[in-house]
Amino acid sequence: MKWAWKLGRYAGIDVYIHATFLLLIGWIVLSHLAGGRGPDAAVEGVVFTLLLFACVLLHEYGHALMAGRFGIRTRDITLLPIGGVARLERMPEDPKQELWVALAGPAVNVVISLALFGWLVVRNAWEPLESLSVAGGSMIERLFVANVFLVVFNLIPAFPMDGGRVLRALLASRVEYTRATRIAAGVGQGIALMFGLIGLFANPFLLFIALFVWIGAAQEAGATQMKSSLAGIPVRRAMITDFRAVAPDDRLQHAVELVLRGSQQDFPVVEDGRVAGVLTRADLLAALAKHTEDEPVASVMRREFQAADADDMLELVLARLQECECHTLPVLHNGALVGLITADNLGEFLMVQAAVSRRPAGTGPGFLRRQAA
Numbered sequence: 001m002k003w004a005w006k007l008g009r010y011a012g013i014d015v016y017i018h019a020t021f022l023l024l025i026g027w028i029v030l031s032h033l034a035g036g037r038g039p040d041a042a043v044e045g046v047v048f049t050l051l052l053f054a055c056v057l058l059h060e061y062g063h064a065l066m067a068g069r070f071g072i073r074t075r076d077i078t079l080l081p082i083g084g085v086a087r088l089e090r091m092p093e094d095p096k097q098e099l100w101v102a103l104a105g106p107a108v109n110v111v112i113s114l115a116l117f118g119w120l121v122v123r124n125a126w127e128p129l130e131s132l133s134v135a136g137g138s139m140i141e142r143l144f145v146a147n148v149f150l151v152v153f154n155l156i157p158a159f160p161m162d163g164g165r166v167l168r169a170l171l172a173s174r175v176e177y178t179r180a181t182r183i184a185a186g187v188g189q190g191i192a193l194m195f196g197l198i199g200l201f202a203n204p205f206l207l208f209i210a211l212f213v214w215i216g217a218a219q220e221a222g223a224t225q226m227k228s229s230l231a232g233i234p235v236r237r238a239m240i241t242d243f244r245a246v247a248p249d250d251r252l253q254h255a256v257e258l259v260l261r262g263s264q265q266d267f268p269v270v271e272d273g274r275v276a277g278v279l280t281r282a283d284l285l286a287a288l289a290k291h292t293e294d295e296p297v298a299s300v301m302r303r304e305f306q307a308a309d310a311d312d313m314l315e316l317v318l319a320r321l322q323e324c325e326c327h328t329l330p331v332l333h334n335g336a337l338v339g340l341i342t343a344d345n346l347g348e349f350l351m352v353q354a355a356v357s358r359r360p361a362g363t364g365p366g367f368l369r370r371q372a373a
Helices: 022-035 038-069 093-123 137-156 160-172 179-203 205-230 252-263 281-288 314-324 343-357 366-372
Strands: 004-010 013-018 074-081 083-088 266-269 274-279 328-333 336-342
Touching: 013 038, 022 038, 038 074, 038 083, 038 093, 083 205, 093 137, 093 160, 093 314, 160 179, 160 205, 179 205, 205 343, 252 281, 266 336, 274 328, 274 336, 314 336, 314 343, 314 366, 336 343
Parallel strands: 013 074
Antiparallel strands: 004 013, 074 083, 266 274, 328 336
């Protein structure tokens, strides 16, 4: 994620903090000082916020470590002002596994809440709830209340909260996965509408949550529908076969001419009949800012790259594109370069499929079916 700084690597997972987190810290300091509470209160507010986000980080590690038990790697965890994001390489398709992964995060906050509750009982350190606020009251009790809130909020049955995934996992144990996602997304958007209506008359912050939930539910439903639509279709049916390649000893000027001549963004680098690398548009532009157009492609190309086989299934290739965060994959067959696959042409393939599916019955096999024959 851009504008994120690495805090470290723990349990094999990189942890980042987004630059906008500093805005949250600055707002806390300024709000304390503007309220006349003084520097000590501002420092206490910052400490409370850092402790709260430590709980959020542990929540995300709950998801990540549980996913690891099912062989799913976590790419990284990023802390944002609105919470944390653990980027799993994929979501488990087994409903039971998804249920365990979704519940693992809130379970961490339950354990933290119980530990803080025990400390408050043993020390008899309870304060009246009405005396607590974001900026005042017992820090331990405030952390206890915050963790209880995190459990309740995250279990709301709406994407992208954990409760939405719990609901989908429970539904998927009885109905088909795509249908379960549509139902769970519909429930989430219904909750978003309810939050929005309440926010109009009560708390404007609920409008922000409503928008967050609505967009998250729509994105989850769309991603699952796309994956379902691509299932069982080989790459050869969607790959680009009209493409250009470059050689390692070609000059950057030649690649620039190819970019300006057509719409291709990335170019496979072919040497002795095999793909030796990939020249991306981003790398080309970065190289042009440092070198002349006479620089050879070999000095700029990526030698480590992902590839697909023409017989791979499209849903697997889509996951590979998302995992490597690249735009283009060379498509090979028996070691030879036969095409390219990009996120753009996957989208176009889906649009063509959607148009074909709306065609009246009995109008002939059509291009896509002839392709499959």
